[in-house]
Amino acid sequence: METLSLEGRTALLTGASSGIGTAAAHALAREGVDLALAARREERLNDLADDLAEYGIETLVVPTDVRDEESVEAMVDETVERFGGLDVLLNNAGLGRGGAVESLSTEDYRLMQDTNVDGMFFATRAALPHLKESEGNLIFIGSFAGHFPRPSNPVYAATKWWTRGFAHSVQASVGDEDVAVSVINPSEVRTEFGSASGESFEERFGEGEVTEPEEIADAVVFAAGQQNSTVSELDLYRRDKFENF
């Protein structure tokens, strides 16, 4: 079975201002996908839109805080209005904060829940009617931490277990309407992830040590390009991950 040409399709990416989201924007743009770019840092999104002009695609910058229900609904509405529909939602915006349960502040707990759980729910809810119409793809960025217990940050891990549980259950409810739901689970990726605690993963790991955002972006394109089936789950781990749990 051939994969679908993505040319002329429309994707909405959350967390497009950095890391995996920015890399996915380049990878999808290279395939001819028109893109709505969402995150809080508008200047970053504008710079990205300028960079993507080289691919000859259409872009829309939609500054959005995924924790804010109304902001997320406006993000989807604006995208659909601009492009006439929506084929792919990449639910990618997310973060990790703090660590051990006893010392985790309520603020950091809520920040992770609000962003990684509520944000993905709000975006999914707003996008689903349009994805049903286009028989499109809903793609979540999960994590290695959503598959295995994570002693160093149980709450972050729990948000990613939620992501996987939600994604597969949504697939169960909308599969007969031809919406494909995928979860892509990276282990460490060299992005700005972790920068709030002082050192980002791109600073902490050298090139070749862990996964590059472009590798996750390729997985997004693969998931978005399935014509008939769904890429239910795709794990991309650093090769020594099981030695460094």
Ligand SMILES: NC(=O)c1ccc[n+]([C@@H]2O[C@H](COP(=O)([O-])OP(=O)(O)OC[C@H]3O[C@@H](n4cnc5c(N)ncnc54)[C@H](OP(=O)(O)O)[C@@H]3O)[C@@H](O)[C@H]2O)c1
């Ligand atoms: N890097 C890793 O090792 C790794 C491994 C497994 C899974 N992941 C997951 O991959 C996803 C992307 O992370 P990354 O590694 O690319 O990290 P990153 O470079 O820090 O990017 C995170 C993105 O999320 C956006 N974001 C955060 N809070 C937001 C909010 N309230 N509203 C809208 N956007 C928000 C940020 O944009 P603004 O700040 O501009 O809003 C940024 O674009 C996350 O879900 C993360 O949990 C990462």
